[in-house]
Amino acid sequence: MKGAVRVGVVGGSVAGCAGALAVAEAAPEASVVVFERSAGILHDRGAGIAIHRHRFAELAAAGFLDASLTGFRAETRRWFAREGTAEDPPMGKALGSHPFPFTSHSWGELYRHLRGRLPERVDYWSDAQVTAVRPTAAGADLLLADGTAESFDLVLGADGYRSTVREAMFPGVVPQYAGYLCWRGLGDMTRIAGLPEESFFTVGHATGHLVAYPIPADTGDTALNWVLFSTVPPELSPDPTTATSLPPGAVSEALLDHLETVISDQLPPYWAEAIRTTPHEDIFIQPMYDLEAPAFARGRLLLLGDSGAVSRPHAGAGALKAVQDAATLATLWPQATDLDDLALRYDAARRPAGHSVVALARRIGEAQVTNVPDWAAFEEPELLAWLETLTQAADGTVMGGRPL
Numbered sequence: 001m002k003g004a005v006r007v008g009v010v011g012g013s014v015a016g017c018a019g020a021l022a023v024a025e026a027a028p029e030a031s032v033v034v035f036e037r038s039a040g041i042l043h044d045r046g047a048g049i050a051i052h053r054h055r056f057a058e059l060a061a062a063g064f065l066d067a068s069l070t071g072f073r074a075e076t077r078r079w080f081a082r083e084g085t086a087e088d089p090p091m092g093k094a095l096g097s098h099p100f101p102f103t104s105h106s107w108g109e110l111y112r113h114l115r116g117r118l119p120e121r122v123d124y125w126s127d128a129q130v131t132a133v134r135p136t137a138a139g140a141d142l143l144l145a146d147g148t149a150e151s152f153d154l155v156l157g158a159d160g161y162r163s164t165v166r167e168a169m170f171p172g173v174v175p176q177y178a179g180y181l182c183w184r185g186l187g188d189m190t191r192i193a194g195l196p197e198e199s200f201f202t203v204g205h206a207t208g209h210l211v212a213y214p215i216p217a218d219t220g221d222t223a224l225n226w227v228l229f230s231t232v233p234p235e236l237s238p239d240p241t242t243a244t245s246l247p248p249g250a251v252s253e254a255l256l257d258h259l260e261t262v263i264s265d266q267l268p269p270y271w272a273e274a275i276r277t278t279p280h281e282d283i284f285i286q287p288m289y290d291l292e293a294p295a296f297a298r299g300r301l302l303l304l305g306d307s308g309a310v311s312r313p314h315a316g317a318g319a320l321k322a323v324q325d326a327a328t329l330a331t332l333w334p335q336a337t338d339l340d341d342l343a344l345r346y347d348a349a350r351r352p353a354g355h356s357v358v359a360l361a362r363r364i365g366e367a368q369v370t371n372v373p374d375w376a377a378f379e380e381p382e383l384l385a386w387l388e389t390l391t392q393a394a395d396g397t398v399m400g401g402r403p404l
Helices: 014-026 053-061 107-116 164-169 253-266 269-276 318-335 339-370 380-390
Strands: 006-010 031-035 048-052 076-081 093-099 102-106 123-125 130-136 139-144 149-152 154-157 176-188 199-205 208-216 222-230 284-292 301-303
Touching: 006 014, 006 139, 006 149, 014 031, 014 107, 014 154, 014 318, 048 053, 048 107, 048 208, 048 318, 053 102, 053 318, 093 380, 102 107, 102 208, 102 222, 107 318, 130 164, 139 154, 154 164, 164 301, 176 208, 176 253, 176 269, 176 339, 208 269, 208 339, 222 253, 222 269, 222 339, 253 269, 284 339, 301 339, 318 339, 339 380
Parallel strands: 006 031, 006 154, 031 123, 076 199, 154 301
Antiparallel strands: 048 102, 076 093, 130 139, 139 149, 176 222, 176 284, 199 208, 208 222
């Protein structure tokens, strides 16, 4: 497919930058405009991500990632639980370990990496909030908060789990609350002794589990990215009709108190102290949601990343699938006869992949949080057999996502 088309990208985060890069590389003659509602460079959200090294290699070959993206190579994933006996080691009972070919990064570094790869011909508009999307026979109009409108031949919805583009395609299709939360933060590694950088750690507890792993910090130091999943009492549950997260500084005292109760009563002391190295004002909360858009394309509107599929973090593929969406778009562009054909091809390729990651993450979450096992009862052979069954889908989707 050739020809000068105008492409609007709603959302300038990881998915948006990847989508803009895909179009710019596949169609150098296209005019690409990215609309990001935040002003300036997006700040690091204080979160870590992990990318399976096989998936990283695929995206590197596609031109989206390279070795300049800093990270720590993990070799193993180690599992622990608190037995509650006087003989418990500080880290808890060691349940087992297995190979884990992932590399950990900071979310902010991935964003800056992708943004830095955008060619100068891509217009990136900061402080440009899209308030409505109006499909037209020739594409779509984007209405902005300042009252202006822009017309495009093709629009990529990369605006996350509360997507304005998705609402224009499928009114009322919104994320569904999964029944539990995760608290997130960055621990101070200078105050956490004896933690090897080549491992990921999972610590089972009575209402869920903790995941922790080192990531490169913006300061040049190392931080401990931790994510604690737990069910909560009804009075602490979010409004299920309003999908939202609580950023640093917005977490209530009641939720912080509940976190302290969980780590004091359910975690081995080493991990409780590791979490306590994070100041309360830097802790944030993400309620867990699932979303599978009925289609990833409708007319000249396409969905990328969380706009089309919101998966819980358990599968280790959230940021990855957004970049995979973009890489697939770049591959399909020269194969398509026109934009309508491109939309059909894209939906056929990425909707099953996105839905499969959501399903796998849901299955892991239900087994490890909603219906918590007796973690301390596991011995290594039983644990590894359970994990192998739990984390592999029949269609090839595994921990770390689906092959591109």
